[in-house]
Amino acid sequence: MASVSSQPQFRYTQPPSKVLHLRNLPWECTEEELIELGKPFGKIVNTKCNVGANRNQAFIEFADLNQAIAMISYYASSSEPAQVRGKTVYLQYSNRQEIVNNKTTADVAGNVLLVTIEGQDARLVSIDVLHLVFSAFGFVHKITTFEKTAGFQALVQFSDAETATSAKGALDGRIIPRYLLSENISPCTLRITYSAHTDLSVKFQSHRSRDYTNPYLPVAPSAIDGSGQFNLGLDGKKLEPESNVLLASIENMQYAVTLDVLHMVFSAFGPVQKIAMFDKNGGLQALIQYPDVQTAVLAKDTLEGHCIYDGGFCKLHLSYSRHTDLSIKVFGKYNLLIVI
Incomplete structure (x- = not known):
């Protein structure tokens, strides 16, 4: 069989395999792009990206051999070559039957x-x-x-x-x-x-990605509500004025909630500076102070409506306090916890 070109799009003599070898890909082609290219032909169960000296080759593995054959056959007879980002991609059967490098x-x-x-x-x-x-x-x-x-x-x-x-x-x-x-x-x-990654690339704070080391990272438009406020919550509700101090109300208290319990729950989001607990209208409430607003927003969005204990016990209702720095001169029934 005559060669199509000096760089043939297919290796016709290679026996069929569930794994296809792709060449001439854009540099740092993503797994999502490989899946998008192959999914019309069947289910892709594994990939390996950015292989070869120029990182422009990849492997995709289909769930079934016939799916791989369908993709090769389609592009062998099509006048339009396989493309990723406008670049022609050369396909051939791999000499491997499964992708093992990722494992x-x-x-x-x-x-x-x-x-x-x-x-x-x-x-x-x-x-x-x-x-x-x-x-x-x-x-x-x-x-x-x-x-x-x-x-x-x-x-x-x-x-x-x-x-x-x-x-x-x-x-x-x-x-x-x-x-x-x-x-x-x-x-x-x-x-x-x-993962083989060592440093993730996060360009925007959003519902899909977060960089907790860079508070100045731009916020994706999808994470901003109609009023222009930074909204990382998933409920779509308009945000009240934000604060670094949260007001927590606790209902259905079948178990004791202590300063240590609150500190354990809220410190998962960042350093808790102060906690004050008090009784109001016959219920337990607390003020939790973080060093910045962003940490308080994250804690509120995650914990609102959740229960400290399984079974629906000690349910948290959170709002922002007008306070920014707790200063309690008279100690009541509960002590003030200050974390230095």
Whole structure:
């Protein structure tokens, strides 16, 4: 058979495989772009991007051999070549039957975790809930969330591999605590492996991505409501004037709520400077002071309406306080907790 060109689009003599080898891709082509190219022909179960000396090659693995054959056959007979970002992509069957490199990489401990959220309502798990879960093991630098063929996933970046390993060991296979999820969300399980990434690229603060190390990062338009306010909540409600101090009301108190309990819950979002507890109108309330407004916004959006204990006990209702710096001269029934 005559060669089509000096760089043929297909290697006709290679036996069919579920894995296709792609060449001449744009530099740093993403997994999303590969999936978009292949999904008309079937389900892609694995990918490997940015391989080769110029990082312009990749592999995609279909669930079924016939799906890979369909893609090769289509572009072999089509007058329009396969394209990504306007570049012609050359396709051929790979000499491998499955992509194994990604699995090998996942066994190497790193500071970034790949988290797959399993469950019927996995896509309803907010980035703030993930931040709360993983912050229990150390400072979380960045989080990005996305949807892949494997389901709803997230990348969680810690400062070092040791912290990431600690989080992975404790959370892999575990269910997200019930009190962190809305009542209408079914249980969700975390499946965790190591990612090959070491430093995630976050260009905007949004519902999909956060950089907790850079408070000056621009906010994506989708995270700003109609009044121009910064809104990281998911309920679409107009925000009240924000403050670095939250007012918490606690209902259905079947268990004791102490300063230590409140500190444990609220410090997951950042350093808590002060907490004041008091009785008002026959119920328990508390003021929680953070060093900045952004941390208070994150805590409020995540914890509003959630229960401290399973079973709907000690439900939190949060609003912003007009206070900015708590100063209590007379101690009442509860002490003031000051964290230096």
